[in-house]
Amino acid sequence: MPADDANVRRPTLTEVAALAGVSLKTASRALNREPNVAPSTGRRVRDAADTLGYRLNGIARELRRGATSSLVGLVSGDLANPFYSAVASGIERELRQHGLLLITANNDEDAELERSLVDAFLERRVRALLVIPSADDHGYLAIEGNRGVPFVFLDRPPDGLSADAVLIDNAGGARSAGEHLLAGGHRRIALVSDLRHMAPQKGRIDGFVGAMRAAGNDAWEPYLRTDVHDVRHAERTVRELLALDPPPTAIFTTNNRLTTGALRALRDQQRNQESDRATPPALVGFDDFDLADVLGITVVAHDMSAIGREAARLAYERISGHTGPARTIVISTSIIARGSGERSPH
Amino acid sequence: MPADDANVRRPTLTEVAALAGVSLKTASRALNREPNVAPSTGRRVRDAADTLGYRLNGIARELRRGATSSLVGLVSGDLANPFYSAVASGIERELRQHGLLLITANNDEDAELERSLVDAFLERRVRALLVIPSADDHGYLAIEGNRGVPFVFLDRPPDGLSADAVLIDNAGGARSAGEHLLAGGHRRIALVSDLRHMAPQKGRIDGFVGAMRAAGNDAWEPYLRTDVHDVRHAERTVRELLALDPPPTAIFTTNNRLTTGALRALRDQQRNQESDRATPPALVGFDDFDLADVLGITVVAHDMSAIGREAARLAYERISGHTGPARTIVISTSIIARGSGERSPH
DNA sequence: GTGAAAGCGCTAACAT
DNA sequence: ATGTTAGCGCTTTCAC
Numbered sequence A, B: 001m002p003a004d005d006a007n008v009r010r011p012t013l014t015e016v017a018a019l020a021g022v023s024l025k026t027a028s029r030a031l032n033r034e035p036n037v038a039p040s041t042g043r044r045v046r047d048a049a050d051t052l053g054y055r056l057n058g059i060a061r062e063l064r065r066g067a068t069s070s071l072v073g074l075v076s077g078d079l080a081n082p083f084y085s086a087v088a089s090g091i092e093r094e095l096r097q098h099g100l101l102l103i104t105a106n107n108d109e110d111a112e113l114e115r116s117l118v119d120a121f122l123e124r125r126v127r128a129l130l131v132i133p134s135a136d137d138h139g140y141l142a143i144e145g146n147r148g149v150p151f152v153f154l155d156r157p158p159d160g161l162s163a164d165a166v167l168i169d170n171a172g173g174a175r176s177a178g179e180h181l182l183a184g185g186h187r188r189i190a191l192v193s194d195l196r197h198m199a200p201q202k203g204r205i206d207g208f209v210g211a212m213r214a215a216g217n218d219a220w221e222p223y224l225r226t227d228v229h230d231v232r233h234a235e236r237t238v239r240e241l242l243a244l245d246p247p248p249t250a251i252f253t254t255n256n257r258l259t260t261g262a263l264r265a266l267r268d269q270q271r272n273q274e275s276d277r278a279t280p281p282a283l284v285g286f287d288d289f290d291l292a293d294v295l296g297i298t299v300v301a302h303d304m305s306a307i308g309r310e311a312a313r314l315a316y317e318r319i320s321g322h323t324g325p326a327r328t329i330v331i332s333t334s335i336i337a338r339g340s341g342e343r344s345p346h
Numbered sequence C: 001g002t003g004a005a006a007g008c009g010c011t012a013a014c015a016t
Numbered sequence D: 001a002t003g004t005t006a007g008c009g010c011t012t013t014c015a016c
Helices: A013-020 A024-031 A039-052 A058-065 A082-097 A111-123 A139-145 A170-183 A199-214 A231-242 A256-272 A304-319 B013-020 B024-031 B039-052 B058-065 B082-097 B111-123 B139-145 B170-183 B199-214 B231-242 B256-272 B304-319
Strands: A071-076 A101-106 A128-131 A151-154 A164-168 A189-192 A250-253 A282-286 A298-301 A328-331 A334-336 B071-076 B101-106 B128-131 B151-154 B164-168 B189-192 B250-253 B282-286 B298-301 B328-331 B334-336
Touching: A013 A024, A013 A039, A024 A039, A058 B058, A071 A082, A071 A111, A082 A101, A082 A304, A082 B082, A082 B101, A101 A111, A101 B082, A111 A128, A111 A139, A128 A304, A151 A304, A164 A170, A164 A304, A170 A189, A170 A199, A170 A250, A170 A282, A170 A298, A170 A334, A189 A199, A189 A231, A189 A256, A231 A250, A231 A256, A250 A256, A256 A282, A304 A328, B013 B024, B013 B039, B024 B039, B071 B082, B071 B111, B082 B101, B082 B304, B101 B111, B111 B128, B111 B139, B128 B304, B151 B304, B164 B170, B164 B304, B170 B189, B170 B199, B170 B250, B170 B282, B170 B298, B170 B334, B189 B199, B189 B231, B189 B256, B231 B250, B231 B256, B250 B256, B256 B282, B304 B328
Parallel strands: A071 A101, A071 A128, A128 A151, A151 A164, A164 A328, A189 A250, A250 A282, A282 A298, B071 B101, B071 B128, B128 B151, B151 B164, B164 B328, B189 B250, B250 B282, B282 B298
Antiparallel strands: A101 B101, A298 A334, B298 B334
């Protein structure tokens, strides 16, 4: 009884009309609750539709209405990363208000794949395309951008074209993290960052370095580590940092993955040194995360769900016909002190 | 320069054909790389398409090909919950192998909304529909299920219709959690569970109770708490449990949200009792989570990404024409001991 | 190897 | 208030 009848044609509007004894157009009007349909006729048509198990064919409708769907595409990294899923959740909530649906696809951090996913979405005639890009060169989007499909970039600025964007105040957040640690008396501060050629990471590195420069501190320089791209690598990197002589007294990690890695390294260090009760280094991480409160981790927080919401809002405005120059929204950050960032240098 | 020209019609195949000086059908053949096109003609057509910035209209294609899209729908709870996003990620990965795209929608734990989202997806002619239901009654899906759109239920069994499903071994996992704590010498074990009318929760409660019965232990009964539905409520509930006299020596929480709440309550207790160094109760949580290793939390783990993958696989098989009775896949669980579940009763 | 005509299921425009 | 005709952009016959 399941999909055996996968080839069973679904009833069409014509059949509903026939059963109700009215014309195609009248049936259409009745089901769409358009004016100028006699109440009794309307009821008869709807009954017929129910009897047949009729369901509107959205594909045909959309073709007729101008070949544009009610779908909005999101191309991002893996939803298993809480950053992406929080953003996606914010987008979906906002779109739903306007009757739009979200299609998601994971670019696997691969520029080629990203490009082909964008293509696939455009073929599906999405109304707008939201991208958290992995690729650096978005020139390939330029043609599309000018052909009526609004683009919104999230987390990374458009590169090589003009489009709406929602960004995080990366430099500002990282600067305040640096200042926070400096204010705590730290000088030997390690910076563990992800791929430096990615704009958000670059912004965070620059912000941190700016804070150090402004304070005339250069004791952090031997502890700079960039292009650390996953949890395992971060764990290893932090372990190596802790083994240096002298070790850094504080660590700043520039995204949630790196913070996780750092926490694993610190936990192991704690375990091994249980006897001599060494004070662990201070830790501040960019991106808030679940249970950071329980772990007592100081973070540079920002509203991920708002990033999605704002991006969806920008997209919706374009869909609704808003024209004008590209806009950029910058989401602000704030330090949430929970203990790990307030440990003083031992 | 942005969406100003939102009304700019995209070039159609007819225009490409005209520019290339061939017929509509030849252009179609060339772009779809069908046989029987002279190489030079093919090149000419593709050049014309590039010049015009032509992009295939997937909506028209799908209408002609039988009004069925290459979309698969997922209706679930908020992607901000790591359980749902991990499952969604597993689904998306699997679908992508087969050229299918994932549309997601959040049911906001509302049965009415869920139903209308299912409708919306069916109108869009999704090839299959994956549901992590919030509603209890899925009778409304029965008609559809027999009309060629394969359904797969995740995490909760279909109720009132026969459909494929991917479930977690809830009872087994909860039983082993109970046994684990009993083996550690605990008798006064608190059970903190979510809405008991939801099948997964019911399974977990039953499994736990079964373990207690089998061991002839009834000291847990005063510590049973059900219908705890969010983090805050869980935190409050655990706090109340800890204030009892005598307090439970162990706690079992039946999903990730409840575990989070319990951790918050335990953290506060630790803070307040810093002086007298009280041993906190043992804790085992259902669902693994990020940083559980760092926190040292013992959990009943299961492969969330596999749940999505298997569900997508079942759906794909139906899409590909597989017929036969509904299948149910049960994902197994395993206890991961990390310390919190191995604390002995004080 | 290429083309002409038909039509997927619906809605818009124009009758009646 | 209801019906008729045309056509969205494409693929599918079926001819040439």
